[in-house]
Amino acid sequence: MRIGIFYGSSTGNTEMAANKIKAELGELIPDPVRDVAKAAPAELAEYDILLLGCSTWNIGEMQDDWADFLPKLDQVDLTGKKVALFAMGDAVGYPYNFLDALGELWQKVESRGASLIGVWPADGYDFHESTGMFDDDHFLGLGLDEDNEPGLTDDRIHAWLLQLVQELGFDVGAEV
Secondary structure, X not given: OOEEEEEOOOOOHHHHHHHHHHHHHHHHOOOOOEEOOOOOHHHHHHOXXXXXXXXXXXXXXXXXXXXXXXXXXXXXXXXXXXXXXXXXXXXXXXXXXXXXXXXXXXXXXXXXXXXXXXXXXXXXXXXXXXXXXXXXXXXXXXXXXOOOOXXXXXXXXXXXHHHHHHHHOOOOHHHO
């Protein structure tokens, strides 16, 4: 199974998370992470599993590179692809739309036939509302807040990746 990591990043935080994910997964991810600003939408179809990283900007808006990329996905069939999402947000500055981009990104890839993995608990986050919720207790993917909780990023990535490899049935032992 081929795993691809795609991200959009304005400040470098989502890119940093994508690279940490790649480094932690080691040999499971032989390909480089891809910036959606430089990727072709058809590249997503080359992978069985997609790890997609985005961030929420302003008042619930999608990061610019993803905002430009999403309409191009209308030409891509993601049927049978497993998608895990990770996202950056600012729960202190924007508690009423924390990680809203997760919801917009998931809506698009779901409409293209993808199935979701990596739903993440919202417990331990301090926010009021989000369209990035799977249900009342879980985000659609990993939520990161590098602005307010940078000390939690590495542990959250590690725990999420352990969850993902278990969901996927991988036997990676100490690799993650």
